[in-house]
Amino acid sequence: MxxxxxxxxxxxxxxxxxxxxxxxxxxxxxxxxxxxxxxxLKKRLRIRAKVLRDGRWILKDAKELVPGDVVKLKLGDLVPVDVFVLHGELSVDASALTGESLPRELRTADAAYSGSIVRRGDATGVVVKTGARTYFGKTVSLVQTARxxxxxxxxxxxxxxxxxxxxxxxxxxxxxxxxxxxxxxxxxxxxxxxxxxxxxxxxxxxxxxxxxxxxxxxLSKKGVLVTRLDSIEDAASIDVFCFDKTGTVTQNRLTVAECRAFAPYGAEQVLKLAALASREEEMDAIDTAILRDAKARGLRLDGCRRLSYLPFSPARKRTEAVVEIEGEKYRVAKGAPQVLWKLCGPLSPRIKTEAENAADEFSARGCRTIAVAVRADGEGGRFRPAGLLALSDPPRRDSGAMIQKIKALGIRPLMLTGDSLAIAREIAGQVGIGDRIRRAEELKGLSHAEQIALIDGSDGFAEVYPEDKFQIVRLLQDEGHRVGMTGDG
Structure with a gap:
């Protein structure tokens, strides 16, 4: 000019x-x-935390927290910083960091990472890391580096x-x-x-x-916010599309996939007992899934009344409730099979075989197994095994069609999830991603060329951490691919 x-x-x-x-x-x-x-959006989603300052509990913006601050965490809170739990018990949803669909149970001396959501319990902890030094902050820095x-x-x-x-x-x-x-x-x-x-x-x-x-x-008319104009062209040039499983391919909501009853109980009876040993107010993912399924099946709790309730804790690993069913009092327990079987004493050979086979089958399908046991209240004695529930995070209704559409556009889908190998394979098979799912640790110790060859021969990776996702994306970029990444974790 x-x-x-x-x-x-x-x-x-x-x-x-x-x-x-x-x-x-x-x-x-x-x-x-x-x-x-x-x-x-940032203003509306501003995170505040209850912090102990000068002997008083006050609300402060999360950005004002510093290492050494003592904070309180309760139901519904988004953990704003990395916290070392001093006392209390929490159940947190860490799917945004790890991709795991099941909540994590935290006790004293455990760490609650920034980005996790408290699903149950309350605790007091000390801030150990803030900002870019948190686990979540390091993940964000990896994303910026990979641009x-x-x-x-x-x-x-x-x-x-x-x-x-x-x-x-x-x-x-x-x-x-x-x-x-x-x-x-x-x-x-x-x-x-x-x-x-x-x-x-x-x-x-x-x-x-x-x-x-x-x-x-x-795109804005379709609910898409474009923050950088040239990103439209970047998205159009993608040939490999990496995505998380939890909340992206799946609903990020536990459901009862199957109910396996032990005689003389039926499947509906087992689910009814499990519902009586659950409480909606606890906001527990497992309790919510059971109550939702019972409602969806139209199970009526007429003639049933819960007299007392003992919530889940990481120490007990079960919930208990004293209930009245048609005038008779019973104590119902729900929790991890290995814990409940101890309450039941030696299992009969038939029930032991059925329970082991069911648990193995549920595990192979990537489901979490919950046991239900019952006994007459006031008699002391041992519980009687009633049945097993298989819990899973099912795919979204449109996931299969989405994967097929991606493939039809000539784009290769690649699933990267923090969940176990069994769960990853089950979901990948259900939505049509493929069955060549491997563990992320298989990439370790390989040369650059061997790592690229392994990625090229895979449909996805399980047990993946954010740094593993960064490494996989970077390897694909080194090979000349245009890589898109979506989902949390």
């Missing part, structure tokens, strides 16, 4: 300036609108490079011919300017920005 002004080609200079201004203006306005939307060069930038630079080569070559040839004809220097510079202006696609950035702005507007 400076050269056109020096040569007094004011119209061309003004046109170039206008195009560059339009390009910068559209990009700035879109960025500002997206930034305002993001800032509004690739924009596809749009590469295309634009490629076009400009080749156009400039042609423009310079043409300028040299024409200038040589002009010198041969003894033309004056200003005429030669004018010719060079013409070729250079023609070589530089000054309108291309503006046109591209306008097209992307229209695309961003169309």
């Amino acid at each position: 400076a050269l056109t002004l020096i040569l007094r080609h004011y119209a061309e200079g003004a046109l170039i300036f206008a195009l560059l201004t339009v390009n910068a203006g559209i990009g700035f306005l879109q960025s500002q609108n997206s930034r305002k939307a993001v800032e509004l 690739p060069k924009s596809r749009q930038q590469e295309l634009m630079f490629g076009i400009v490079k080749y156009m400039m080569v042609l423009g310079v070559a043409a300028s040299v040839l024409v200038s040589g011919y002009a010198i041969f004809l003894h033309r004056d220097i200003f005429s030669i510079l004018s010719l060079i300017t013409v070729f250079l202006i023609g070589a530089v696609p000054v309108a291309l950035p503006a046109v591209t920005t306008i097209v992307q702005a229209v695309g961003a507007l169309g």
Whole structure:
């Protein structure tokens, strides 16, 4: 633009300036609108924590917490920093960090990581890490490090490079011919300017920005917030799509997959007993799943009354309730099979075989096994095994269709989950991802070429941590792939 002004080609200079201004203006306005939307979301989702300061409990923004602060965590709280539990018991949902669909039970001396959600219990803890030093903060820094060069930038630079080569070559040839004809220097510079202006696609950035702005507007009508215009082109160039399992492919909600009863009880009786040993107010994932399934099956608890309830704790690993069923009092227990079988004493050979076979079958399918036992209240004595429940986090209804659509677009899906290998294989098979699921630890100790070969021959990886996801994405990028990543964890 400076050269056109020096040569007094004011119209061309003004046109170039206008195009560059339009390009910068559209990009700035879109960025500002997206930034305002993001800032509004941040304000509405501002995290506050109850902290002990000067002997008093006060509410403070999470960003004001420092290592050494004593904080309280209760039901529904988002853990704002990495906390060392001093006393109390918690059940936390750490799926955003690990991808595990089942809650983690924390006791004194355990660590609650930033980004986890308290599903049950309350505790007091001391802040050990904040901000970028937390486990979640390190994950965010990995995401920023893994950001690739924009596809749009590469295309634009490629076009400009080749156009400039042609423009310079043409300028040299024409200038040589002009010198041969003894033309004056200003005429030669004018010719060079013409070729250079023609070589530089000054309108291309503006046109591209306008097209992307229209695309961003169309996406916004579908509920998609575009914070960076060139991300539209980046998304369109993806050839490998990595995604988490929990909450992305699955519902991130436990359900009762199967009920296996031991005689003389039936499946409905076992589920009814399990529902009586659950309480909705506890907001426990397992209790909620059982009560929801009982309601969905239309089980009626008429004639049943819960007299007392003992909630789950990591120490007991079970819930207990004293209930009245048709005038008779019973004590019902629900929890880990190995814990309840101790309450039942030696199992009969038949029930022991049935229980072991059912537990093995549920485990192979990636389900969590919950046992139910019962005895008459007031008699002391041992419990009697009633049955087993298989709990799982089922796929979303549209997951299978989504995977098939991704494949039809020529994009390779790759599942990366923190859940166990059995669960990962079960879900991958149900939605059509594939059965070549491996553990992330299999990548360790391999050469660069062997790691890439293993990833190329896999449909997904299980027992994955955020740093493993970063490594897999980086290896795919090193191989020249355009990689997309979605989901938490």
